[in-house]
Amino acid sequence: MAGSQRYIRYILLAFIVAATVFFFTSSTARYQTADQLQKTAELLKGQGSIYGGSQSQAQHSLSVDAAKADATTTAASSEQTSSSSDTSPNPDYGSKTHLAGETAPGERMNATFVTLARNSDVWEIARSIRQVEDRFNRKYHYDWVFLNDAEFDETFISVTTALVSGNTRYGKIDSYHWGFPDFIDQEKAAAVREDMHERKIIYGDSVSYRHMCRYESGFFFRHPLMMNYEWYWRVEPSIELFCDINYDPFEFMVKNKKKYSFVLSLYEYVDTIPTLWDSTKKWIKNNAQHIADNNGMEWISDDGGETYNNCHFWSNFEIGSLKWLRSEQYISYFEHLDKEGGFFYERWGDAPVHSIAAALMLRKEEIHFFNDIGYYHVPFMHCPTGAEYRMEHKCHCNPSDNFDWNGYSCTKRFYEMQKMTLPEGYEKEQ
Numbered sequence: 001m002a003g004s005q006r007y008i009r010y011i012l013l014a015f016i017v018a019a020t021v022f023f024f025t026s027s028t029a030r031y032q033t034a035d036q037l038q039k040t041a042e043l044l045k046g047q048g049s050i051y052g053g054s055q056s057q058a059q060h061s062l063s064v065d066a067a068k069a070d071a072t073t074t075a076a077s078s079e080q081t082s083s084s085s086d087t088s089p090n091p092d093y094g095s096k097t098h099l100a101g102e103t104a105p106g107e108r109m110n111a112t113f114v115t116l117a118r119n120s121d122v123w124e125i126a127r128s129i130r131q132v133e134d135r136f137n138r139k140y141h142y143d144w145v146f147l148n149d150a151e152f153d154e155t156f157i158s159v160t161t162a163l164v165s166g167n168t169r170y171g172k173i174d175s176y177h178w179g180f181p182d183f184i185d186q187e188k189a190a191a192v193r194e195d196m197h198e199r200k201i202i203y204g205d206s207v208s209y210r211h212m213c214r215y216e217s218g219f220f221f222r223h224p225l226m227m228n229y230e231w232y233w234r235v236e237p238s239i240e241l242f243c244d245i246n247y248d249p250f251e252f253m254v255k256n257k258k259k260y261s262f263v264l265s266l267y268e269y270v271d272t273i274p275t276l277w278d279s280t281k282k283w284i285k286n287n288a289q290h291i292a293d294n295n296g297m298e299w300i301s302d303d304g305g306e307t308y309n310n311c312h313f314w315s316n317f318e319i320g321s322l323k324w325l326r327s328e329q330y331i332s333y334f335e336h337l338d339k340e341g342g343f344f345y346e347r348w349g350d351a352p353v354h355s356i357a358a359a360l361m362l363r364k365e366e367i368h369f370f371n372d373i374g375y376y377h378v379p380f381m382h383c384p385t386g387a388e389y390r391m392e393h394k395c396h397c398n399p400s401d402n403f404d405w406n407g408y409s410c411t412k413r414f415y416e417m418q419k420m421t422l423p424e425g426y427e428k429e430q
């Protein structure tokens, strides 16, 4: 009898040990070492990873302020019931009511957050929103625009409306912007997907991923809901923000005449863009008037524009000017690329497209690196360099997981181009 009890105890112990090992391995696996990151970089081109599967089409946009009004009323009425005796007192202040002194003083910019998501992303985007709100927006209450190629469902709308402290708007993407343009040869495009699938190129066989890249490259900033704003901050599902943001980055952009910004940069997976630079050179040749003086060419090319070095800003995070994206020069570049067909005949991403455009059409001082915004999107982390800064801003990221000074990042090159001094302590993070 005693023997079998001991036997059971051993089994239990073994089980606990196994569970502990599993817990640690699975949680450390999230922030992999630099070496592993390099290997996975090509496999896990993070942005838009949610668009791996097949997709249906959709038509026009709708704004759901009515749903918001409902949600506000519900929140307000539940306030009275939440202090009943069988539960701890945790009053519900209502999603749009804020504690006194919580709201930051000063003017607001004409700006919005923007997210491309599917209904099934609701809990992943909920995590992102919560972090953005806790670290920044609870004091600023900027609006949030959600775009989807299908109609948003009630759960998505009510959950996100409750979490965002500003107004939320929900739009459906026009099928014309989320589909094959008529000049694309469908058979050729299908053959490319087949080939990329065989060569195991990540999302190589995905149609919806391509629609997503094309949409982010050329259309999101022209969606009717986005036309109400001049600045955007792109947020994807499952991101993390690691530090308090105690100022308004939109205002920073406006006041300092910035047009585009980033937190992570890296080298693009060449097999997805073999002819992007050739297509770009064709456009440059006919559009010299659109190339800025003092531009960022040296960041994207090591030989004065002959070849592309594959550096790009990781566009799943962006704070930028919608006016710039809507400008004649940017639209001209996008339309040229679209006609070239590489969104479908290759797998051009919106990250290299935005980055090349920014490097060519903006003056280099118009591009900003937000070292202070701690950020994670699988599989890369930007953890602000500088211990003092991290403490003051309550950052909870591990600086040794910072990707910036890794050989696969292009951020050091950005510092060199801008002739900025590398932040103190960067060597320790290499």
Ligand SMILES: *[C@@H]1O[C@H](CO)[C@@H](O)[C@H](O)[C@H]1NC(C)=O
Pocket: 110, 227, 228, 229, 230
């Ligand atoms: C914000 O920008 C949009 C687009 O330029 C404009 O139509 C709108 O009037 C602006 N709103 C405010 C409050 O300035």
